[in-house]
Amino acid sequence: MQRAHDELKKDGIQVITISIDGTGEAAVRPIFAKGGYTVPALLDQDMNVARGFGVRGVPSTVIVDRKGLINARGLGHVDFDGKVLRNYVRDLARAR
Amino acid sequence: LVPVPQPTPMPSFKIPGINGSSGSDADLRNKVTIIRFWASW
Numbered sequence: 001m002q003r004a005h006d007e008l009k010k011d012g013i014q015v016i017t018i019s020i021d022g023t024g025e026a027a028v029r030p031i032f033a034k035g036g037y038t039v040p041a042l043l044d045q046d047m048n049v050a051r052g053f054g055v056r057g058v059p060s061t062v063i064v065d066r067k068g069l070i071n072a073r074g075l076g077h078v079d080f081d082g083k084v085l086r087n088y089v090r091d092l093a094r095a096r
Numbered sequence: 097l098v099p100v101p102q103p104t105p106m107p108s109f110k111i112p113g114i115n116g117s118s119g120s121d122a123d124l125r126n127k128v129t130i131i132r133f134w135a136s137w
Binding site: 020043 | 103109114127132
């Protein structure tokens with residue numbers, strides 16, 4: 001995830017995380033500090049944002065295009081270093 | 097990862113982040129964004 005964040009930035013693709021932990025920052029900050037993660041970490045304690053995105057479980061991945069449209073989604077493990085995901089988002093980034 | 101047959105607009109949102117940061121749907125405009133929803137438990 002962090003690697004995808006670092007490597008896709010140059011292609012105009014951003015990676016963000018949204019935690020649905022009820023305890024918010026207290027749960028998330030130690031994990032990011034320990035791992036040295038710099039990927040943005042947002043807090044959705046009441047899960048309103050997750051619900052708005054149609055998330056039905058975690059971990060979940062949602063891909064949003066330049067126009068703000070939800071283009072793809074996945075529940076469970078997603079290989080952020082895999083060619084399928086990388087090619088998919090790069091194609092989206094190239095689309096005008 | 098499953099492509100959505102009919103892409104739908106993302107919801108409007110503005111939420112806090114760690115270390116005093118924050119994020120909103122406006123930050124996602126004009127960029128392709130991978131959002132990872134997760135929990136520590």
